[in-house]
Amino acid sequence: MPMSCHGALQELRGDVQLSIALAGNPNVGKSSIFNRLTGMGVITANYPGKTVEVQLAETRFGDRSIGIIDLPGTYALGGISEDQWVARQALLDGKPDAVILVLDATNLARNLYLGLQILDMGLPMVVALNVVDQAKARGIQVDAERLAQILGSPVVPTVATRGTGLDALMARAVDRATHPAPLPPRLRYSVDVEGAIGKLEKRLAARADRPHGLSPRAVATLLLEGDPEVGAWLAGMDEADDLVRLRDEMLAVLRDLRGEDAALLLSRERHGLAGLIAVEVERREARRPLVADRLWRLTTAPLTGLPLLGLVLAGIFGFLFYVGDWLSTGFSALWTAYASPVIQWPFRALLGDGMLSRTLLWGFDAGINAALAVGIPYVLTFYILLALLEDTGYLNAVAFLTDQVMHKMGLHGRAVIPLVAGAGCNVPAIMGTRVLGSMRERVIASTLIVLTPCSARTAVILGAVSLTAGWKAALAIYAVTCALALLTGIGMHRLLPGRGTGLVMEMFPFRRPGARAILKKTWYRFYHFVVMATPIILGGSIILGGLYESGLLWSLAAPLRPIMEGWLGIPAVAGLTLIVAVLRKELALQLLITLAMVQYGPQASNLLSFMRPDQIIVYALVNTIYIPCVATIAILGRELGWKRALLISAFTVGLALLVGGAARGLINFFGA
Amino acid sequence: MHLPHPAPPTDEVLEDCLQAIHRLEGQGGGANLREVAAFARITPATASEALRDLQDRGLVRNGQPGSVTLTSEGRRQAAGVPRRHRLSERLFADVLGLPWDRVHDEAMRLEHALTPEAEVRLATLLNHPETCPHGGPIPAPDGSLTVPPTRPLDGVPAGTRVWIQQIIEEEATLLRYLASLGLLPRTELRVEEVAPFGGPLLVRVGDARYALGREVAAKILIRLSSEQGD
Numbered sequence: 001m002p003m004s005c006h007g008a009l010q011e012l013r014g015d016v017q018l019s020i021a022l023a024g025n026p027n028v029g030k031s032s033i034f035n036r037l038t039g040m041g042v043i044t045a046n047y048p049g050k051t052v053e054v055q056l057a058e059t060r061f062g063d064r065s066i067g068i069i070d071l072p073g074t075y076a077l078g079g080i081s082e083d084q085w086v087a088r089q090a091l092l093d094g095k096p097d098a099v100i101l102v103l104d105a106t107n108l109a110r111n112l113y114l115g116l117q118i119l120d121m122g123l124p125m126v127v128a129l130n131v132v133d134q135a136k137a138r139g140i141q142v143d144a145e146r147l148a149q150i151l152g153s154p155v156v157p158t159v160a161t162r163g164t165g166l167d168a169l170m171a172r173a174v175d176r177a178t179h180p181a182p183l184p185p186r187l188r189y190s191v192d193v194e195g196a197i198g199k200l201e202k203r204l205a206a207r208a209d210r211p212h213g214l215s216p217r218a219v220a221t222l223l224l225e226g227d228p229e230v231g232a233w234l235a236g237m238d239e240a241d242d243l244v245r246l247r248d249e250m251l252a253v254l255r256d257l258r259g260e261d262a263a264l265l266l267s268r269e270r271h272g273l274a275g276l277i278a279v280e281v282e283r284r285e286a287r288r289p290l291v292a293d294r295l296w297r298l299t300t301a302p303l304t305g306l307p308l309l310g311l312v313l314a315g316i317f318g319f320l321f322y323v324g325d326w327l328s329t330g331f332s333a334l335w336t337a338y339a340s341p342v343i344q345w346p347f348r349a350l351l352g353d354g355m356l357s358r359t360l361l362w363g364f365d366a367g368i369n370a371a372l373a374v375g376i377p378y379v380l381t382f383y384i385l386l387a388l389l390e391d392t393g394y395l396n397a398v399a400f401l402t403d404q405v406m407h408k409m410g411l412h413g414r415a416v417i418p419l420v421a422g423a424g425c426n427v428p429a430i431m432g433t434r435v436l437g438s439m440r441e442r443v444i445a446s447t448l449i450v451l452t453p454c455s456a457r458t459a460v461i462l463g464a465v466s467l468t469a470g471w472k473a474a475l476a477i478y479a480v481t482c483a484l485a486l487l488t489g490i491g492m493h494r495l496l497p498g499r500g501t502g503l504v505m506e507m508f509p510f511r512r513p514g515a516r517a518i519l520k521k522t523w524y525r526f527y528h529f530v531v532m533a534t535p536i537i538l539g540g541s542i543i544l545g546g547l548y549e550s551g552l553l554w555s556l557a558a559p560l561r562p563i564m565e566g567w568l569g570i571p572a573v574a575g576l577t578l579i580v581a582v583l584r585k586e587l588a589l590q591l592l593i594t595l596a597m598v599q600y601g602p603q604a605s606n607l608l609s610f611m612r613p614d615q616i617i618v619y620a621l622v623n624t625i626y627i628p629c630v631a632t633i634a635i636l637g638r639e640l641g642w643k644r645a646l647l648i649s650a651f652t653v654g655l656a657l658l659v660g661g662a663a664r665g666l667i668n669f670f671g672a
Numbered sequence: 673m674h675l676p677h678p679a680p681p682t683d684e685v686l687e688d689c690l691q692a693i694h695r696l697e698g699q700g701g702g703a704n705l706r707e708v709a710a711f712a713r714i715t716p717a718t719a720s721e722a723l724r725d726l727q728d729r730g731l732v733r734n735g736q737p738g739s740v741t742l743t744s745e746g747r748r749q750a751a752g753v754p755r756r757h758r759l760s761e762r763l764f765a766d767v768l769g770l771p772w773d774r775v776h777d778e779a780m781r782l783e784h785a786l787t788p789e790a791e792v793r794l795a796t797l798l799n800h801p802e803t804c805p806h807g808g809p810i811p812a813p814d815g816s817l818t819v820p821p822t823r824p825l826d827g828v829p830a831g832t833r834v835w836i837q838q839i840i841e842e843e844a845t846l847l848r849y850l851a852s853l854g855l856l857p858r859t860e861l862r863v864e865e866v867a868p869f870g871g872p873l874l875v876r877v878g879d880a881r882y883a884l885g886r887e888v889a890a891k892i893l894i895r896l897s898s899e900q901g902d
Contacts, residue, residue, distance in 0.1 A: 075853055076852035078852070107879035110854050191780055264848065297865075300865055300874055302865070302867060302868045400871075400872055403871055407886075407887070412885050502884070504846075504882065504883075504884055504885070506883075
């Protein structure tokens with residue numbers, strides 16, 4: 001579990017001699033710099049109730065230990081979105097000795113906005129002018145020296161993916177952190193704004209208790225921007241009347257002079273200033289757009305975008321299908337041959353071959369095998385593909401292309417990102433819905449994620465259906481599930497009160513992904529999956545083993561008969577596996593074969609010896625749709641509340657039974 | 673701070689008073705002496721003197737009992753100050769290439785010194801800019817802020833250049849989020865792509881590209897840019 005951000009930042013400060021924060025817009029190569037500067041010992045921290053994370057790591061430079069605080073990629077500091085809030089809070093709590101601002105040299109004007117905010121907060125800054133190679137290729141030259149002069153902060157050109165310039169960057173950052181520079185030249189806003197800041201600043205200089213020890217100018221700026229924390233500080237202090245009155249007067253004066261709110265006015269002027277600085281330091285040659293840029297535009301062009309998306313999706317599923325299956329089979333074979341005997345030996349030696357030993361082996365042998373056989377081939381493979389899609393920027397093109405469909409379900413295009421992640425594992429995907437604005441959107445998106453077949457369910461569909469009924473039947477199950485998800489989304493959008501919010505998202509140019517960043521990100525996600533899933537799989541397997549070894553399991557089968565045999569037309573023993581598979585979805589298939597062998601004898605190791613292909617299709621369909629697994633229910637409860645979690649779970653059970661029965665009827669009517 | 677014998681108001685004080693009345697009128701109704709004094713940050717005695725002076729010049733007349741209003745000439749002059757200030761800023765920034773951190777102070781001095789004729793020439797020299805270097809609007813010579821007809825962004829075809837005129841939004845969050853991205857009123861953008869079947873728009877602002885859902889685009893009122901083309 002990630003630790004609390006406030007605590008982690010305190011601890012880091014205690015451990016190291018200097019701390020340096022990394023700030024920058026999304027997708028400017030900040031993580032590449034972080035990964036280059038630090039090793040594997042990364043701590044992830046978050047603030048209570050926020051998903052956007054801050055990463056902390058220690059490194060050495062020269063003879064100093066340095067703590068690096070990697071802020072979330074953000075366009076600004078403030079309270080408008082979670083990333084902005086977390087970045088702002090971590091900067092204030094972490095009190096870094098210097099801030100490295102990572103700028104995208106191909107988009108200086110927009111990127112400088114964040115830098116101006118950092119300077120407004122009075123923090124010592126060093127600029128990494130990143131992707132200078134790409135800027136050059138696009139005909140943009142940036143005068144780093146002039147930029148340094150204007151910002152009053154050192155500017156180091158870098159190409160983070162290759163590591164170019166990073167030593168110089170660290171040297172300047174350490175220098176900046178240890179030798180506080182004289183105040184940077186004042187970046188000035190318009191007379192009106194400067195007048196208001198100046199008046200507040202003069203009054204604030206007398207207060208020693210300014211929040212976070214910020215400079216008077218920083219507090220004045222934050223007050224004009226309507227920062228809630230500084231506002232609360234002002235409201236809460238003794239004899240505040242004078243300052244409150246002055247602030248209100250300044251807000252009124254600015255509104256009067258310029259006809260808009262001070263917060264908006266400051267945004268405007270910062271963008272204006274950033275634009276002026278960019279014009280002053282950039283030299284642009286007119287060039288034809290790069291081939292890469294022109295090709296990249298095909299991903300969003302109306303005629304080519306959707307066919308390309310189809311190809312990419314087919315590629316992902318094909319890859320998972322072949323590579324995942326191949327890895328899974330190989331892994332299980334290796335486990336049975338080498339790991340199983342080693343694990344079984346101590347249990348047998350200590351406990352004999354009794355019920356207890358066999359129950360425990362359900363967990364420690366078969367359980368771990370299953371976790372790895374699904375986790376490594378499907379989840380790990382999926383996470384590599386996901387990281388590739390993210391780092392090239394393609395996922396944003398997917399969001400752009402699907403916005404319209406998502407809109408029909410009360411969501412917007414960005415919701416597609418957690419939905420895609422749901423195909424790996426539902427649990428992190430449901431946590432990922434926190435990027436969506438409202439609870440309404442989160443409930444809809446989480447329900448859709450629950451209906452998205454995760455790696456474990458994919459393993460059952462591939463293992464049971466495509467081997468016995470053919471790949472077309474497997475594909476049909478995906479198609480039915482997709483259609484159900486779509487209908488569910490549309491229905492929820494109609495029924496739930498409220499309305500959706502709109503899509504606002506930056507579209508990134510094509511970036512060649514760095515192998516290091518991809519691997520690190522994949523490892524990090526996979527590690528979290530393993531940490532989260534292993535105890536549940538282990539515990540679930542042992543409970544199941546106990547039920548099975550004690551024979552209690554069979555007594556559960558009888559009450560299921562009417563539903564399983566009467567309605568779904570599948571053997572009651574198969575229904576039993578559906579119930580217990582709530583502990584581990586991929587277990588359904590494995591357990592089905594095991595139980596069938598007990599009931600029907602060894603020839604039942606072939607599914608087809610006791611179930612017809614149409615029964616297997618119904619079985620896999622029900623397994624795919626009904627409540628995903630205990631881990632998912634737990635995360636639903638934690639994220640959306642238990643009432644919603646139970647409603648969603650009950651809904652999926654009802655839907656699975658309905659669709660299963662209907663599928664049985666349809667197949668019988670048209671098929672056999 | 674009551675001076676026993678107020679000095680005769682300087683031109684700058686007169687202009688400050690004119691500005692004060694102009695703004696107070698903008699809030700509805702006329703302006704009384706006390707309000708004008710508070711707004712212009714002068715004593716009521718000075719304000720009273722200044723108002724008499726302005727009345728003599730035909731810029732201010734008595735309105736409702738106890739309050740004054742601007743004459744049409746007064747309104748023109750009142751509007752002239754922000755206009756002259758912002759035109760001066762552009763002069764210093766665009767023509768003289770003065771570092772932007774000094775533009776404001778220089779403009780503060782020049783705005784009071786410009787004659788109406790110089791102002792006309794300056795506007796011509798600068799090719800009648802609509803905004804100051806910070807994006808603030810430059811009022812027309814008659815003091816009005818021209819509001820050209822607008823339409824929502826979501827009906828605009830790909831390849832069009834537009835200016836954002838206004839963002840309609842009940843909740844401030846969207847407005848402020850768009851602002852942090854640089855999507856502010858009086859920003860120029862180019863519509864690069866419009867997804868079919870009511871999908872989102874892809875717009876370019878400077879070097880950045882953003883996807884905007886239709887429902888967001890419908891809240892952005894725009895006018896077509898005067899210089900069309902690629």
